[in-house]
Amino acid sequence: SQKIEQNSEALNIQEGKTATLTCNYTNYSPAYLQWYRQDPGRGPVFLLLIRENEKEKRKERLKVTFDTTLKQSLFHITASQPADSATYLCALSQGYSTLTFGKGTMLLVSP
Amino acid sequence: GAVVSQHPSWVICKSGTSVKIECRSLDFQATTMFWYRQFPKQSLMLMATSNEGSKATYEQGVEKDKFLINHASLTLSTLTVTSAHPEDSSFYICSARDQAGGAGNQPQHFGDGTRLSIL
Numbered sequence: 001s002q003k004i005e006q007n008s009e010a011l012n013i014q015e016g017k018t019a020t021l022t023c024n025y026t027n028y029s030p031a032y033l034q035w036y037r038q039d040p041g042r043g044p045v046f047l048l049l050i051r052e053n054e055k056e057k058r059k060e061r062l063k064v065t066f067d068t069t070l071k072q073s074l075f076h077i078t079a080s081q082p083a084d085s086a087t088y089l090c091a092l093s094q095g096y097s098t099l100t101f102g103k104g105t106m107l108l109v110s111p
Numbered sequence: 112g113a114v115v116s117q118h119p120s121w122v123i124c125k126s127g128t129s130v131k132i133e134c135r136s137l138d139f140q141a142t143t144m145f146w147y148r149q150f151p152k153q154s155l156m157l158m159a160t161s162n163e164g165s166k167a168t169y170e171q172g173v174e175k176d177k178f179l180i181n182h183a184s185l186t187l188s189t190l191t192v193t194s195a196h197p198e199d200s201s202f203y204i205c206s207a208r209d210q211a212g213g214a215g216n217q218p219q220h221f222g223d224g225t226r227l228s229i230l
Contacts, residue, residue: 004154032215043117043204043221044155051216089154093215098145101155 002027004102006090012108013080021075021105023090029068030092035075038087038104047088048075080109112138115207117222125230126197132190132225134205140185141207145219146178149202161188195229202226 005024013019023033031052036044050057050066050073057064063076077084087104114137122130134144143162147155159180161167167180177199179191188207192199206219 008152030215034215034218036221041202041224041226043115043206043223044219046218046220049216049218097215098157098160099215099219100157103152103154 002030002092002100004090004092004100006088006102006105008103008105010106010108012110015081015109015111017080019077019080019084019107019109021088021090021107023073023075023102025071025092028094029071030094032093033064033066033073034091034093034099035062035064035073036089036091036101038089040087044089077107080107082109082111085109113209113218113220114138115141115205115220115222117205117225119225120223121226121228123228123230124195127194128229130192130195130227132192132203132205132227134188134190134207134222136186136207136209136220139207139209139220141188141209142185144182144188144205144207146180146188146190147204147206149204149224155204158190192227195227197229200227200229 003026034049035047038044048064061078065074087106089104090102091099093099116135118133146158149155158173159167159169161182163182169175182188204224206221
């Protein structure tokens with residue numbers, strides 16, 4: 001089965017810097033990779049989806065890369081703000097299979 | 112758009128009680144809804160996939176008689192935890208897709224979850 005690794009340690013950065021979160025996976029290469037944001041006690045909120053044939057996807061201050069050779073996705077938030085503080089989840093799918101979620105990485109942006 | 116409402120947000124009840132959780136898509140029709148369970152600092156674990164008008168598909172290890180799922184309409188799915196015990200205490204979250212197609216090529220829209228505490 002697919003195993004997803006996200007850094008379990010919280011990432012602490014200063015406001016204005018770029019936050020980079022990592023999602024590594026083992027076994028098969030997913031057809032789709034998604035990133036979600038989850039605040040404490042809330043459900044996840046969809047951010048970005050990237051397909052296996054796409055190298056990069058952007059949305060405002062967010063950027064996702066997908067390297068199927070390294071079996072890794074990087075999630076970047078540029079010009080980070082304290083409001084960006086949350087847990088970010090990576091989720092993978094082979095297409096018609098269900099999504100498999102990682103444990104997430106907590107991001108803390110200090111003013 | 113694509114709002115999913117989950118109710119209740121918090122339940123505390125005695126062991127042996129059955130608890131029903133509702134998941135509604137407010138502004139779209141959800142042909143497929145998903146039910147997840149999440150323990151603190153753990154990933155979302157898929158419990159079952161619910162398709163409107165048909166029986167839910169449960170993941171391995173999830174007791175279908177324990178966790179009853181009904182998806183009677185395109186906007187409502189319910190999860191009933193029957194005869195709940197303390198080990199069933201967890202954060203239950205539903206999600207829905209608003210388009211047909213494979214599970215991974217569309218975003219999922221999540222409810223805000225239900226915190227279930229069994230005493």
